[in-house]
Every structure is written in C-alpha cells, then in structure tokens.
Amino acid sequence: MTDVVSEGAEGRRTRLLRAEGALKALTSGPASLERVRRVLEQALVYAGAACVAVYAPGQDPDVLCLVESAGVPRTLFGLRDSYPRSGHSAVADAHRSGSAVWLGPEQLAEHAESRRTPSRDFFVAALPARGDDDGGCLLAVSERREGFDTDDRKCLELIADAVGAPAPVRTAEGGELPAGSFSLAMDSGRVEVGDDILDLFALTRTEFDGKVETLLGLTVPEDLPSLMSVVEADHMSIGERELEFRVLQPAGPPKWLRLRGRLLPGGEGRPARLVGTVADASSLRSDVTDVARVQRLASALATAGTVRDVSQAVVAALRKPLRADRIALAELEGERLVVTVLDPPEPESWPELWQLEWRSEWPDAPVRAMPTLAAALREGRAQIWPADTALEPALADVGPGGLAVLPLPAAGRMAGACLIGWDAPHEFGPDERALLTASAGLAGQALMRAHAFDAEHELVGMLQRQLLPRRLPTLPGAVAVARYLPATAGLEVGGDWYDVIPLPDNHVALVIGDVQGHSTAAATLMGQMRTALRAYAVEGHPPDVVVSHANRLLLDIETDLFATCCYVDVDMEEGSAWYVRAGHLPPVLRHPDGGTEIPESDGGPPLGVMARADFPMSVLRLRPGTVIALTTDGLVESAEADIDTGMNRLARELAASDPAHLGMVADALLGNAHRGDDVALLLLRYDGMALRPLREGWTVWRVPEAVGHARRFTRRTLRSWGVPAVNRDPALLIVSELVTNALVHTDGRVRLDLTLLDNRLRVSVSDASPRTPAKPTSVSWEATGGRGILLVEAMSDTWGTVPVSGGKQVWAELALSDR
Known part of the structure; x- marks a missing residue:
C-alpha cells in the first residue's frame, strides 16, 4: 500500500512540475492575448478543466469583462461575457474577496447566478489573478464526478498567477488596444488596430483610413473567402474562429498571418464587435x-x-x-x-x-x-x-x-x-x-x-433511371439486350436513351438517341422524347412519320437543346427492317456468318434543328442469326479516335463475338468504352419466327352490299385456311357486326384484316374515327341498335380497341376447335 501511495504522490509531483515548466516557458515572452490563451490551455491539460476563462475590469470599472477563454464553449455552462463587480457571482466574489471560490453542484443550485446555468452537474472554480494593477479573475469548470482535487487546485493557482492582470480587449472605440489586437465594429466596418498590425500589412498610420476593406484589399485573393467568413457577423455565431491568410508585400513573397477572433454582442446603443488578435505566422513556415x-x-x-x-x-x-x-x-x-x-x-x-x-x-x-x-x-x-x-x-x-x-x-x-x-x-x-x-x-x-x-x-441519376426502361419486353422471334453507362466526369448523367417498342402484326421498333448536354434539363428532355416516340410508334405510323412528329414536337417545346436518334422498325415475320437516322450513327449488322456491315444510308438532321426536314428511310434484310447493334457516340468517339475509327472497331469486336450469349456481347463491347461521355447500347438478335401467322386483308367499300362482300371474303379465306365449319359462323357474325359499326358510325376508309396463328383467329376492323365503341348497359326490345358490341363480346374469347394512325382498330379473337 505504501508503494502505491508513493507512486501516486510521485505522479502528482511530476504533473505539478510539468505544469510549472510549461507555464514558465509561456510567461517568458511579451504579454499578449496569445500568451494568455496559451496559459489558459494548460488548465485543460493539467487541471482537467472542460472550460476556462479569464475576466478583468473593462472600460467600465464596475464590470468584469471576458478577456479570453479556452476549451468547451462557455455558453454550455451559462458563463457570461461580463459580470458586475458588485453582483453575487463566483467571479465577483473571488475578485472582491481576493480568495478562491470553489462551488459544487449543490452550491451552484443555491447560487444566484445558477439560474442562468443549464441543468447539468459540474464544478466551478474562481481564483483571483494577481497583478500589479486591479487584477482579474480566473474561472474554470470541471465536469468530472470528483470535481477539482487537491492537485487540480494547485495547478489552477499556478495558472492564475501566470495569467496575472490581463488587459481586456476594448469593446468600444477609443483607448489603446493590447499588442496584436484589433476591434471591428460590425455595423460600420470601422476597425481599430495597433501599429504592430499595420506593420504586418506594410501600412503606416497616416496611410490607413480605419476601414476593414482597406486591410482585406491587401490580402491574397485566394484567401479572401475564408477571411470574409470570419468578418461577417452571421458567420461568427458558431463561436471563436482561427485561420491563417496571406497579405501582399511591397517586395518578395506574401506574408503569412494568423487571425483569431470572436464576436461580442452589442447592446444599449453599442454595436456588435469582432475582437481578436493578428500575429505574424511567417516564423512557422521556415521552408516551403x-x-x-x-x-x-x-x-x-x-x-x-x-x-x-x-x-x-x-x-x-x-x-x-x-x-x-x-x-x-x-x-x-x-x-x-x-x-x-x-x-x-x-x-x-x-x-x-x-x-x-x-x-x-x-x-x-x-x-x-x-x-x-x-x-x-x-x-x-x-x-x-x-x-x-x-x-x-x-x-x-x-x-x-x-x-x-x-x-x-x-x-x-x-x-x-x-x-x-x-x-x-x-x-x-x-x-x-x-x-x-x-x-x-x-x-x-x-x-x-x-x-x-x-x-x-x-x-439527375434518379430521373434517368426512372425514364429509361426497367426491363425489355419478350419478343417473338428475337432477343434484345440493352446497357447504359454514365460518364465518369461532370455530372455523370446525360440524355442518352434507348427503347424497345412491341408493335402490332409482330413488328418491333428499336430506338436509340442522345440529347445534347449533361444536365437535369437533358435528362428531362430525354424522357419527353422517349415518351413521344413511343406514342407515335404505337399509333402505327411508319418510321419517317414517327421521327418527323418527334422533330416537330421538339421544336414546339422551344428548348435550346437538340437530340439525335435512330429508329428501326423490324418486321419479325418477313425478316426485314426499315430505319431512319436523325443526325445519329447508323446501325451495325453482324451477319450469321460472322461478317459485319455498316450500311451506308442518307440521314436527316438532328431533331429540333429544322422545321422542314426530310428523314429518308432505308431498308435492312435480316437472316436468322443477324445481330443489329445501335449505340451512341460515347462508345465509339474519344479524344484519341474519331467516329469512323470507333465504328470500325465496334464492327470488328462485334464480328469476334458469340451472338448466342447476347448479354456477354454487350458487356464485352462496353469494356472498351472510354467513359468520357454517356454510353447507351442496344443489341437485337433476329432469330426468325418458327410459326408465321396467316394474314389476309380486305378494303371495305361503302356500297349497300359492303357487309355481304366482307362476309364472302371471310368465308372464302377461312375455307382456304382449313378452318372447321363449326368455327366459321361465329367468325362471320363478328365480321358482320364490326364492319356494320364502322360503316354506320364513322366516315372514311374501312379495312378488314384476318390473322390466324397457333389455332387462334383474330378479326380486326380499322376505321378513321378515334372514338372507341362503348358497350351499352342495357338494350330494350324496341331498340334498333346497340346489340353489335354485346354480340361480339358474347361470341369471342376477348376483344378490344387500339389507336392506329388516323383512327382506331377494333379487334376480336376466338380460339378455334374441331368440334
């Protein structure tokens, strides 16, 4: 036990000796606020204080004003910037009596000043700071459970003696400031500085006009923003600030200075002031x-x-x-x-x-x-x-x-x-x-x-993810995959898009495009163009009309951006495709034998550039196993290679790939992307349809015998296809009702189409009216119409209507049986 006590006493003596040595080194230099702060910091190290501050009489001798503080912000413990000398506070009591005041949580609860303290347990120590003049007072706060022990108190006494009688920073104009100190009025921008600070800025007293802007104008421009964050009042609400900056010199490199300051609130006609010190920091930078x-x-x-x-x-x-x-x-x-x-x-x-x-x-x-x-x-x-x-x-x-x-x-x-x-x-x-x-x-x-x-x-990335297809549809006789990669520079998002649109009669539209720029506007416009192209395609327009409509829409939007696109309409039954280019790259074909082709074709201008623009169509012949590759310029263009070189490289890589694994082909093609721009890639492998539908069509002329002609055409067609007689009567009834409705309720052209695929018959009647037929809720015995749609619904397995170019198409399907 004796050894333990001796060891503890030795540790305490070592702590006191270290504190004495540190304070002796700090007090050997000239008096300044910087020295006061360094002395106060020793209380945090050797006395276990969480916060420490020193107060001294100010311009008003009846008030003890804050000179400097260190540690946790004093506002957490309810410490003020000033205390009346005649008041009942720990600072005033210690200053009046000349003796240390030690208060625990119980004493603080009874103390008058405790009303301003938060509800937390801590200990307060107030010690008079000795000096030749009317001395100040050292105030320390501890949050430790045991408070300040004997050795902590001895360290605080040493620190109070080392602080001495510090001169408070002036909080109003007039009077002399301590060496290296300044006082800035936040409302007028007038600043009081000593000759030593003017020397640091290479100014004389006659050259200085008292404005803070004059001093800021001598700083290095790169350091001005950080300085402005200090000299603006609203930026100082977070507490004390410290930073280094450079000032220009008449000759030689800029000089490094260190500023430390805090904001003192105003009141009673006095403006808020920023007070602190400026010191030469060049000695801290002996080399570069x-x-x-x-x-x-x-x-x-x-x-x-x-x-x-x-x-x-x-x-x-x-x-x-x-x-x-x-x-x-x-x-x-x-x-x-x-x-x-x-x-x-x-x-x-x-x-x-x-x-x-x-x-x-x-x-x-x-x-x-x-x-x-x-x-x-x-x-x-x-x-x-x-x-x-x-x-x-x-x-x-x-x-x-x-x-x-x-x-x-x-x-x-x-x-x-x-x-x-x-x-x-x-x-x-x-x-x-x-x-x-x-x-x-x-x-x-x-x-x-x-x-x-x-x-x-x-x-923008969220917008782009929402606007691109979440998944590609399952296609009859083909497989499609798509990839999108953002750029690695800038906003990393842009206006590249792709789409795969199933169309009637086993057609599929492939679309790839690129909106100019990389921004939220580009991503938003991309979504608009993708939606518009899909809507025009579903209406049944040919490729050149679809792209022309999109061009007019982009012009009407009145945006400064333009877009490029390539639109391909693939006929899965015939193995052919018609495509249109609007300022975009042509498709690349990989044939079943491994050869590749970049078809030469005329293209139109980008969308949104010309109101009267032609978009010529070009044809592609597809054999089973052919791969169509559509991409944006981010995959084939870079600073090292032009577009032609990149397209040839893409063709070579596509020729060396295995189209049986289309996803792996897409990943391999993207592996060589330069990523300076967005990249969109769309691949479709045409396999051909194993079972092709039987199709026949009939244009219905508006003559009295029109319905009878449509019925005879249907009977002849079904007989040639080998449809059993038991299924012909329902089909003939459906044809009669749909053709009659089209002739009675619409004007213009009427067309009848029959399709047979996998023992399922589809009857379609197209007309020039966009109005969808409505199923009546009830039909009276005296009514002469309204039963047609009810009969169609009763005789077919399913029916519906879709918009087509210039009108609509009403269709009905029924499953055939041999009974």
Missing part, C-alpha cells in the same frame, strides 16, 4: 514544405468531384506529413456524423467501439454521443488534445497519443469534421497547427461543393 502541401491539397480538391474524392484528397495530404496513425473524415448530416473515409481502412486499426457499437463499415452516430466533438464543431476551430487527455472513449481510443479535430467550415455552417489520431505521444508544433487550420478551410469548402454535386448527380 507546408505551403507546398496546402497548394497541392488545393489543387487536388479543385478536381475532386464527389464527397469521397474530397475525403481521399484530404487523407493523402495530411496523414503522411503528420505521421498520423489514423484519419477519419466525416460529413455532418443534420444531427448525425457520417464517416466517408477511414484511413487505414482495416477495421482492426480502429477502436473496438467503432467496430461494435456503430455496426457498419462507415461509422454513423449522433453527434451528441461525442460531446467533446460536438463542442469542437460548435466552436468552429481546430482542437488539439495531447496524450492522456480525458476524453470520451469514442474519441480517446482514436488518438491515445494525441488527437486533433478539424471542424470543416463552409458557407457559414459546418460541413463536417476531420479526426487525426496518433498512438505514440505526439508533440504538436505550431507548424502543424498552421497546416491543419489551412487544410480545414480548404476541405470544408470542397466538401460543400462535392455535397451539392452529389445531390444534383443523385437527382
């Missing part, structure tokens, strides 16, 4: 290594398109130079912190809590689960904790030898955070702090840009 690292990071972030690209660029720029053991970069999404990159990626390299509690490859946890990290995000500046700092387990195990947290600010909010951890005890030098601060500003802005880019990419 850190500057070069920041420049390389800026270059990498300029080309990073996605959030993951930004994260990887930050990891590559920081981990090796800092000799860190692990880095995590996370996005802040609402109240959750979502890690996008872990380096190293192996789970065993990270704390067990990250592997078990969050249960995912990329940790995802509410920010409130890590209060220290949440406080760093609210304060908005880089936080560094040396080895053995008491942190929550989720953070302590990330960097047992030292942990740095970089909030990533952008556009007035926090975009995320970067966690950097070391296993062995790590000494944080001023050069590392400067590198981390500069990197955080760059990464935050890049992360916001990437997040916006990802959001737009996801929106």
Whole structure:
C-alpha cells in the first residue's frame, strides 16, 4: 500500500512540475492575448478543466469583462461575457474577496447566478489573478464526478498567477488596444488596430483610413473567402474562429498571418464587435514544405468531384506529413456524423467501439454521443488534445497519443469534421497547427461543393433511371439486350436513351438517341422524347412519320437543346427492317456468318434543328442469326479516335463475338468504352419466327352490299385456311357486326384484316374515327341498335380497341376447335 501511495504522490509531483515548466516557458515572452490563451490551455491539460476563462475590469470599472477563454464553449455552462463587480457571482466574489471560490453542484443550485446555468452537474472554480494593477479573475469548470482535487487546485493557482492582470480587449472605440489586437465594429466596418498590425500589412498610420476593406484589399485573393467568413457577423455565431491568410508585400513573397477572433454582442446603443488578435505566422513556415502541401491539397480538391474524392484528397495530404496513425473524415448530416473515409481502412486499426457499437463499415452516430466533438464543431476551430487527455472513449481510443479535430467550415455552417489520431505521444508544433487550420478551410469548402454535386448527380441519376426502361419486353422471334453507362466526369448523367417498342402484326421498333448536354434539363428532355416516340410508334405510323412528329414536337417545346436518334422498325415475320437516322450513327449488322456491315444510308438532321426536314428511310434484310447493334457516340468517339475509327472497331469486336450469349456481347463491347461521355447500347438478335401467322386483308367499300362482300371474303379465306365449319359462323357474325359499326358510325376508309396463328383467329376492323365503341348497359326490345358490341363480346374469347394512325382498330379473337 505504501508503494502505491508513493507512486501516486510521485505522479502528482511530476504533473505539478510539468505544469510549472510549461507555464514558465509561456510567461517568458511579451504579454499578449496569445500568451494568455496559451496559459489558459494548460488548465485543460493539467487541471482537467472542460472550460476556462479569464475576466478583468473593462472600460467600465464596475464590470468584469471576458478577456479570453479556452476549451468547451462557455455558453454550455451559462458563463457570461461580463459580470458586475458588485453582483453575487463566483467571479465577483473571488475578485472582491481576493480568495478562491470553489462551488459544487449543490452550491451552484443555491447560487444566484445558477439560474442562468443549464441543468447539468459540474464544478466551478474562481481564483483571483494577481497583478500589479486591479487584477482579474480566473474561472474554470470541471465536469468530472470528483470535481477539482487537491492537485487540480494547485495547478489552477499556478495558472492564475501566470495569467496575472490581463488587459481586456476594448469593446468600444477609443483607448489603446493590447499588442496584436484589433476591434471591428460590425455595423460600420470601422476597425481599430495597433501599429504592430499595420506593420504586418506594410501600412503606416497616416496611410490607413480605419476601414476593414482597406486591410482585406491587401490580402491574397485566394484567401479572401475564408477571411470574409470570419468578418461577417452571421458567420461568427458558431463561436471563436482561427485561420491563417496571406497579405501582399511591397517586395518578395506574401506574408503569412494568423487571425483569431470572436464576436461580442452589442447592446444599449453599442454595436456588435469582432475582437481578436493578428500575429505574424511567417516564423512557422521556415521552408516551403507546408505551403507546398496546402497548394497541392488545393489543387487536388479543385478536381475532386464527389464527397469521397474530397475525403481521399484530404487523407493523402495530411496523414503522411503528420505521421498520423489514423484519419477519419466525416460529413455532418443534420444531427448525425457520417464517416466517408477511414484511413487505414482495416477495421482492426480502429477502436473496438467503432467496430461494435456503430455496426457498419462507415461509422454513423449522433453527434451528441461525442460531446467533446460536438463542442469542437460548435466552436468552429481546430482542437488539439495531447496524450492522456480525458476524453470520451469514442474519441480517446482514436488518438491515445494525441488527437486533433478539424471542424470543416463552409458557407457559414459546418460541413463536417476531420479526426487525426496518433498512438505514440505526439508533440504538436505550431507548424502543424498552421497546416491543419489551412487544410480545414480548404476541405470544408470542397466538401460543400462535392455535397451539392452529389445531390444534383443523385437527382439527375434518379430521373434517368426512372425514364429509361426497367426491363425489355419478350419478343417473338428475337432477343434484345440493352446497357447504359454514365460518364465518369461532370455530372455523370446525360440524355442518352434507348427503347424497345412491341408493335402490332409482330413488328418491333428499336430506338436509340442522345440529347445534347449533361444536365437535369437533358435528362428531362430525354424522357419527353422517349415518351413521344413511343406514342407515335404505337399509333402505327411508319418510321419517317414517327421521327418527323418527334422533330416537330421538339421544336414546339422551344428548348435550346437538340437530340439525335435512330429508329428501326423490324418486321419479325418477313425478316426485314426499315430505319431512319436523325443526325445519329447508323446501325451495325453482324451477319450469321460472322461478317459485319455498316450500311451506308442518307440521314436527316438532328431533331429540333429544322422545321422542314426530310428523314429518308432505308431498308435492312435480316437472316436468322443477324445481330443489329445501335449505340451512341460515347462508345465509339474519344479524344484519341474519331467516329469512323470507333465504328470500325465496334464492327470488328462485334464480328469476334458469340451472338448466342447476347448479354456477354454487350458487356464485352462496353469494356472498351472510354467513359468520357454517356454510353447507351442496344443489341437485337433476329432469330426468325418458327410459326408465321396467316394474314389476309380486305378494303371495305361503302356500297349497300359492303357487309355481304366482307362476309364472302371471310368465308372464302377461312375455307382456304382449313378452318372447321363449326368455327366459321361465329367468325362471320363478328365480321358482320364490326364492319356494320364502322360503316354506320364513322366516315372514311374501312379495312378488314384476318390473322390466324397457333389455332387462334383474330378479326380486326380499322376505321378513321378515334372514338372507341362503348358497350351499352342495357338494350330494350324496341331498340334498333346497340346489340353489335354485346354480340361480339358474347361470341369471342376477348376483344378490344387500339389507336392506329388516323383512327382506331377494333379487334376480336376466338380460339378455334374441331368440334
């Protein structure tokens, strides 16, 4: 037991000696706010304080004003920016009495100032700061269960003596500022600075007009956005800020300066003011290594398109130079912190809590689960904790030898955070702090840009996925496959599309097209064009009419974009195809013997360019086993090869493929895509129909004997096809009723078509009226009409109507039997 006590006492003596040594080194230099802050930070390390602040009399001698603070934001504990000297507060009591005040949760509950504190248990210590003049007061807060022990109190006494009597920052115009300090009125832009800061900007007192714009005009343009995020009041609501920037010099390279500031609220006719310090940071940059690292990071972030690209660029720029053991970069999404990159990626390299509690490859946890990290995000500046700092387990195990947290600010909010951890005890030098601060500003802005880019990419990608066919239809006598690949640059989405449209009479329309550009507008227009072409095709128009209608539609939309397309109408029964090109690539044919062909044909202009445009049709002859390949220019055109070269390469690769496995052929063709642009690919293998239907047609003339002629044509046709007599009477009745309805209720041409396939007879009557026949709900005995559709429904297995070019087609089907 004696050995244990001795060992504990030795550890305490070592802590006190280390604190004395650190304070002695810090107080050897000239007095400044920077020195005050460094002294206060020792309370976080050696006294276990969560927050520490120093107060001193201001311009109003009856008020103790905040001079500087460190640690968790003081607002979490209800600490004010000022306290009346005559009030009943820990600060005022310690200042009046000259003795330390120690308050626990019970005393705070009875204390007058406790009404402003949140409902949480913590301990408060207030110690007078000795000095030659009217001294200040040191205030410290601990959230540890035991509060401040004996050694913590001794360390705080050392720190209070080291702080001395700090001069408060002036909060109103007039008077002298401490060395290196400034005071900026947020309403007028007038700034008070000392001669030492003017020297840093290479200005004399007579040359300076007192406007902050004059100082900002001397900064390097690339650093101006980060400076503006500090000098604008609404951006300072997240707490204190620290950053480095460069100012132009009359001769030589720009000079690096470090700014630290916080916003003091106004009141009673006084404007809000930004107060802080500006110091020369050039001594921290003895060589160009850190500057070069920041420049390389800026270059990498300029080309990073996605959030993951930004994260990887930050990891590559920081981990090796800092000799860190692990880095995590996370996005802040609402109240959750979502890690996008872990380096190293192996789970065993990270704390067990990250592997078990969050249960995912990329940790995802509410920010409130890590209060220290949440406080760093609210304060908005880089936080560094040396080895053995008491942190929550989720953070302590990330960097047992030292942990740095970089909030990533952008556009007035926090975009995320970067966690950097070391296993062995790590000494944080001023050069590392400067590198981390500069990197955080760059990464935050890049992360916001990437997040916006990802959001737009996801929106347009969702549109494109919804507008393209989910699956291709099953075709009679053919197999079709399609592939779509987005580009690897830009928004990664565009206006390429494809479609396979089943048509009546065993026809199939193949469509492939490309809308100009890569944007939401291109994807939306692509959906409009695909829908329009499908509608015109289903109406029964020939290919040239379908494309002409689409051209007029695109002109009527009045968009600045144009589109190209290739439309192929394949007759599965005859083994032929008619196609039309509107500024698009021709189809590539692979014949059954392995030979390939790129047919030469005339094409029309792109859609949406000319109001009066011709779209000539060309014919293709297909044998069973022929493959038709349609593609967009993203597959065949690149910076290294023109379209002709790419089309010839596509033909060679298609010739070497095995058409029996069409999906593998499509994947192989896309394997050589350059991916600088979107790629759409549509393949159809024509196998031929094993059973071809029997077809006959009859044009019905409008004469008194028209129905009788249609019945005689039907009887003769069915007899020639060998249809049993038992099935002819129902078919003749259906023909009579459909032809009669067309002649009585429509004008113009009427046509009768008969189709027999697989022991199933189809009767179709086409007319020039788009009006669909309606089935009557009831028919009285005296009615002279209305029974026709009821008879058709009774005699057929199924019936219906479809729109066709210039009208409609009413059809009925019945299964044949030999009974």
